[in-house]
Amino acid sequence: MYDSIIIGAGPAGITASIYAARKSMNILVLSHDLGGQTNWTATVENYTGFQLIKGIDLVEKFKAHLKQFNAGVKDNETVLSAWKTGETFKVKTDKGEYEAKTLVIASGRVHRKLGIKGEDEFIGKGVAYCATCDVPLFSGAVVAVIGGGNSALDASLQLEKIAKQVYVIDETAGFKADPILVEKLLGSPRVKVFRGDKVVEIMGDKFVNGIRLEQNGKIEELEVEGVFVEIGSAPSSGFIKDIAKNVSGEIYVNCRCETSVPGIFAAGDVTDIPAKQIIVACGEGAKAALSAYSYVNNK
Amino acid sequence: MPKNIKIYTTSECVYCSMLKSYLNDKHIEFTSVDVGADRQAFLEMREKTGMMSVPVIDIDGKIIAGFDKEALAKELGLQ
Numbered sequence: 300m301y302d303s304i305i306i307g308a309g310p311a312g313i314t315a316s317i318y319a320a321r322k323s324m325n326i327l328v329l330s331h332d333l334g335g336q337t338n339w340t341a342t343v344e345n346y347t348g349f350q351l352i353k354g355i356d357l358v359e360k361f362k363a364h365l366k367q368f369n370a371g372v373k374d375n376e377t378v379l380s381a382w383k384t385g386e387t388f389k390v391k392t393d394k395g396e397y398e399a400k401t402l403v404i405a406s407g408r409v410h411r412k413l414g415i416k417g418e419d420e421f422i423g424k425g426v427a428y429c430a431t432c433d434v435p436l437f438s439g440a441v442v443a444v445i446g447g448g449n450s451a452l453d454a455s456l457q458l459e460k461i462a463k464q465v466y467v468i469d470e471t472a473g474f475k476a477d478p479i480l481v482e483k484l485l486g487s488p489r490v491k492v493f494r495g496d497k498v499v500e501i502m503g504d505k506f507v508n509g510i511r512l513e514q515n516g517k518i519e520e521l522e523v524e525g526v527f528v529e530i531g532s533a534p535s536s537g538f539i540k541d542i543a544k545n546v547s548g549e550i551y552v553n554c555r556c557e558t559s560v561p562g563i564f565a566a567g568d569v570t571d572i573p574a575k576q577i578i579v580a581c582g583e584g585a586k587a588a589l590s591a592y593s594y595v596n597n598k
Numbered sequence: 599m600p601k602n603i604k605i606y607t608t609s610e611c612v613y614c615s616m617l618k619s620y621l622n623d624k625h626i627e628f629t630s631v632d633v634g635a636d637r638q639a640f641l642e643m644r645e646k647t648g649m650m651s652v653p654v655i656d657i658d659g660k661i662i663a664g665f666d667k668e669a670l671a672k673e674l675g676l677q
Binding site (some may be wrong): 334338353354355358375422423424425427429431432433434435436439486494505506525588 | 599608609610611612613614615633634635637640648649650651654662664668669
């Protein structure tokens with residue numbers, strides 16, 4: 300049995316693993332995407348010590364630091380469920396089942412999907428969720444970006460440099476992004492904004508060729524070759540029930556990263572912590588590991 | 599007989615970097631083309647593979663989309 304199973308290996312999970320390993324805890328780290336959301340962040344300018352660093356380069360540094368320790372890391376497993384059994388906890392993944400005295404949940408967040416017709420059909424065939432990866436593929440193309448937050452604006456600004464035309468579709472009719480980004484975007488001749496419209500269908504044959512918008516009963520169709528879905532994220536907490544969460548599904552934690560279940564700790568973007576930042580996630584990961592260590596040693 | 603491996607990538611795509619590291623770690627030879635920089639290569643990828651996302655790997659004509667370690671290991675006979 301492990302002292303702790305750490306679920307997720309983004310900034311929070313990796314930091315928790317390092318702290319736990321340095322306390323000589325016997326740990327298992329489960330992840331299906333080492334580095335988490337930081338992998339998809341083009342540049343990071345607010346991680347203390349690094350004035351500007353690519354997300355993927357920061358992840359390489361985290362991974363190298365973790366590699367120094369003898370932590371058991373399974374980086375190709377997806378956690379399906381976790382539950383309390385007597386005084387311990389069990390975790391089931393797509394590859395096995397494991398048991399530990401404590402859990403540190405650092406499973407982060409996943410892209411929200413639109414949930415509309417054509418979305419799943421055309422993933423990889425015009426529908427994209429990762430601007431960093433896929434923007435370069437749409438050079439000279441007409442594309443749509445769905446969303447009104449910083450991610451949507453950021454994707455739009457990347458596309459605006461190379462695409463023929465960018466349609467930004469913001470259902471909320473009031474951009475939630477930083478004003479400086481909004482101003483930059485609205486100033487571009489290649490950008491057209493649709494406020495208050497809802498995308499109801501993505502159309503195509505072999506690849507995407509259009510989207511259908513709806514507002515107040517009025518339908519409009521736009522010819523596009525690409526659709527970037529940037530409507531925010533949801534916490535990856537579905538695998539654990541019987542634990543206190545807020546209405547958004549974020550796990551409640553106190554300042555010691557304790558959850559409503561003794562022995563389960565949580566850190567980073569999966570929790571209700573208001574600042575979803577890499578550096579905050581790292582700090583929370585450290586706290587969660589130290590709390591797990593105290594728990595194991597005081598039992 | 600060694601397989602003819604070609605990968606289609608873009609410069610900032612993390613799964614593309616992971617794929618290259620994976621192949622290099624296993625000492626597998628491959629050619630790589632940046633479909634963000636090379637429009638002709640992008641059109642070739644789209645035509646040949648039916649995919650408009652990266653990475654895409656072509657192993658002697660067998661297409662694997664995304665960095666799918668298990669499918670790769672199976673196709674390359676690494677299991």
